[in-house]
Amino acid sequence: MLTLEKFEEAAEIVQKVTQETKLIYSPYLSAQTGNRVFLKPENMQVTGAYKIRGAYYKISTLSEEEKKHGLITASAGNHAQGVAYAAKEYGVKAVIVMPTTTPLIKVNRTKSYGAEVVLYGNVYDEACAYAYELAEKEGYTFIHPFDDLAVATGQGTIAMEIFKELPLVDYILVPVGGGGLATGVSTLAKMLNPKIKVIGVEPAGANCLQCSFEEGKVTTLPSVSTIADGTAVKTPGTNIFPYLQENLDEIITVEDDELIVAFLDMVENHKMIVENSGLLTVAALKHLSVKGKKIVSVLSGGNMDVITMASVVQHGLIQRDRIFTVSVLLPDKPGELVRVASVIAEAQGNVIKLDHNQFVSTNRNAAVELKITLEAFGTDHKAKIVEALKEQGYRPKLIRPNL
Numbered sequence: 001m002l003t004l005e006k007f008e009e010a011a012e013i014v015q016k017v018t019q020e021t022k023l024i025y026s027p028y029l030s031a032q033t034g035n036r037v038f039l040k041p042e043n044m045q046v047t048g049a050y051k052i053r054g055a056y057y058k059i060s061t062l063s064e065e066e067k068k069h070g071l072i073t074a075s076a077g078n079h080a081q082g083v084a085y086a087a088k089e090y091g092v093k094a095v096i097v098m099p100t101t102t103p104l105i106k107v108n109r110t111k112s113y114g115a116e117v118v119l120y121g122n123v124y125d126e127a128c129a130y131a132y133e134l135a136e137k138e139g140y141t142f143i144h145p146f147d148d149l150a151v152a153t154g155q156g157t158i159a160m161e162i163f164k165e166l167p168l169v170d171y172i173l174v175p176v177g178g179g180g181l182a183t184g185v186s187t188l189a190k191m192l193n194p195k196i197k198v199i200g201v202e203p204a205g206a207n208c209l210q211c212s213f214e215e216g217k218v219t220t221l222p223s224v225s226t227i228a229d230g231t232a233v234k235t236p237g238t239n240i241f242p243y244l245q246e247n248l249d250e251i252i253t254v255e256d257d258e259l260i261v262a263f264l265d266m267v268e269n270h271k272m273i274v275e276n277s278g279l280l281t282v283a284a285l286k287h288l289s290v291k292g293k294k295i296v297s298v299l300s301g302g303n304m305d306v307i308t309m310a311s312v313v314q315h316g317l318i319q320r321d322r323i324f325t326v327s328v329l330l331p332d333k334p335g336e337l338v339r340v341a342s343v344i345a346e347a348q349g350n351v352i353k354l355d356h357n358q359f360v361s362t363n364r365n366a367a368v369e370l371k372i373t374l375e376a377f378g379t380d381h382k383a384k385i386v387e388a389l390k391e392q393g394y395r396p397k398l399i400r401p402n403l
Contacts, residue, residue: 002149002156002187002243010057011157017056017089019045023165023296028269029282034291038169039282040162043274043302048109049230050155050300051075051082051145054180057154058143059086067092072140074098074128076177076229077106078301079145084115095140097131099123101229103305123224124177125234146180147237156184162296163192170293173281175300176200176209176251177231183240185298186247197249199288201280203228204253209236209244213251217241227256227312230277230301257319258283263309264316266299275304276312318401321379323352325401326386328394329367332358340370340394347388350375373401 021041029037042050059067070093073083080096087094094115098107101122111117120130124145135142144151158181162169172189176182179200186198202210203226212219220235236244262279266272274282281297288295304312317323330336337356344351353373376382389396 002153002184004188004191006153007156007160007184007188007191010053010153011160013057013060014053014154014157017046017052017086021045021161023162024270026270028265029285029297033285033288033295035285035288036292036294037285038166038294038296039270040158040296040298041272042158043272043278043299047078047081047085047113048301048303049078049081049278050158050181050298051078052085053082053157054148054151054154054184055079055082055143056086056089057157058148058150059083059090059092061150062141066141070095070138070140071143072097072131072135072138073143073145074124074131075145076124076127076232077102077110077303078230080106080110080115080117081113081303083143084110084113088114095134095138097127097134099127103229103303103308105305106303109303123232123234144237146178146183146233147239148180149239152180152183152187152240152243154184155181156188158298159185159188159192163189166294166296168294169193169196169296171197171199171288171290171295173199173201173252173284173295173297175231175277175280175298176202176236177206177233177277179209179236179240179244181298181300182209182248183237183243187243190247198247199284200244200248200251201284202251202253203231203259203277203280204255206232206234207251207253208233210251210253212236212241213245226276227259227308228276228280230275231280252284252287254280254283254287258286260312260316261319263312264320267313272299273302273304273309274299275301277301321382322376323373323401324376324382325353325371325373325399326389326396327369327371327399328389328396329369330394332368337370339392340372340389343388343392343394344372344374344385347385348381349385371399
């Protein structure tokens with residue numbers, strides 16, 4: 001059972017290993033949504049995510065015999081680091097099975113805490129099945145990343161901290177992968193204030209909980225596809241499912257493209273790196289129909305490798321029309337490139353790439369193709385540049401940037 005007494009106990013215990021993640025008021029997101037938006041920055045935890053809470057509390061409940069056998073778990077990265085760090089604090093051996101698709105930063109950091117890492121499977125579910133096999137074979141004690149009431153209790157300590165800072169909070173938005181975080185946060189939140197609304201947020205490409213709610217039972221997706229790797233789970237937890245059914249008021253799904261824009265919002269307006277799974281609650285703010293409410297978005301983690309980060313930034317700039325490519329046809333004669341460049345310069349566009357193709361037509365004198373990749377201030381500025389080219393007699397054609 002999840003009880004208030006257990007949550008209080010967990011809150012005291014996890015203080016030994018957690019950073020203080022005070023709420024951050026967001027003027028930008030508040031203005032965008034018409035609500036008072038606060039961020040719970042669990043991306044600032046020592047392991048880069050909230051998972052240290054559940055892992056550390058769970059290990060505290062184990063017997064000495066269970067600890068002596070060593071621990072094993074499966075994780076896409078954040079729970080892995082939580083278990084590895086907690087096991088190190090308790091002086092216990094830890095084996096972590098991670099999907100082969102796990103970002104390198106998460107793999108290396110898990111190893112840095114002294115855990116043995118085994119890479120297996122393409123998604124969490126495959127890694128988890130293999131971890132159970134190893135637990136059976138080697139006698140390890142299995143620490144489930146979400147389908148465990150003690151783990152969920154540890155994660156729920158986030159809600160207690162939110163209420164201490166913002167007692168009259170109206171909404172809490174929480175990311176959902178397997179449902180452990182959502183279970184702990186929603187259950188404790190309802191204990192403290194039955195009127196509060198707790199909303200789970202899933203990637204549209206991994207909406208296992210939404211499908212399970214619709215079916216009225218735990219349901220497994222045939223496959224998952226999302227850039228939010230930390231929530232790429234096919235099946236929600238069976239043990240925690242009744243708590244989710246009882247305490248979650250709604251589930252919102254978010255498309256990957258929305259996460260890309262949310263990443264830029266967090267970097268530019270809050271100077272914070274938040275991983276795609278942690279951005280679910282930021283992207284979901286625009287899906288809410290309420291106004292004037294006090295809303296907390298839980299930023300569950302910030303473990304993002306640099307290559308993924310670069311890709312997300314690039315795609316975000318394209319989505320926001322701050323980078324775009326235009327193709328124009330022009331005669332192959334001296335001065336034409338300068339003429340086009342002058343038009344763009346006068347419109348305050350910044351050229352970052354040129355591709356001059358003389359072989360687009362057999363008649364080079366009639367036309368050659370010039371692809372220009374530009375930096376703009378946004379949609380209005382992009383339209384201004386395109387219009388300036390049209391006014392000079394060019395027929396600009398917008399194409400997908402190839403950076």
